[in-house]
Amino acid sequence: MLRELVTVDDIEIGIKADNWEEAIRKSSERLLEKGAIETTYVDSMIKVLNENGPYIVLGNHIALAHTRPEFGANELGLSFSTLNPPVPFGAKHFDPIKLIITFSATDSDSHLMLISELATILSDTGIMEKLFDAPTKEIFYEQLLEGLN
Known part of the structure; x- marks a missing residue:
């Protein structure tokens, strides 16, 4: 599913951001351009993070930026943004964040296969190091597609 959904155009390398909020706004631009999400979706991601802390931080240097579908998800979407320099999100053991995966889904079920594929990639530290360092x-x-094999 990831192979069909993500293209090279869904990837940004070396985004510069002064803080986590700016990092999320910049990492959301591709999904906004595609129409997969509305600006209300981005605002909701930031609002929920302010209210609940860095729950989107999945592990060492990785964040999965998302919010509930009703806040402006128009379609299933996924983009990848590396940060240079990495940005702290307030997740003590996993900061700073090097990679933001911005994700949107329109319901609770259609994305489960995609999340499973992502989990396989994210659990492979060798692949993750290659993704963090991709020029x-x-x-x-x-490297992302290699992680699916």
Whole structure:
């Protein structure tokens, strides 16, 4: 499913951000451009993070930016943004964040296979190091697909 959903154009390398809020706004731009999400979706991600803390931080240096579908998710969407320099999100043991995966889903079920594929990639520390260090979006994309094999 990831292979069909994500293209090289869904990847940004080396985003510069002064803080986690700016990082989320910048990492959301691709999904906004595609129409997968509305600006209300981005605002909701930031609001919920302010209210609940860094719940989107999944592990070492990785954040999965998302919120509830009713806040402006128009379609299933996924984008990847590496941060340079990495940005702290307030997750003590997992900061700073090097990779933000921005995710949108329109319901509670249609994305489960996609999340399963992502989990396989995220649990492979070798692949993750290659993704963190990818110098171009083309190389990032190749490494991402290698993680599915």
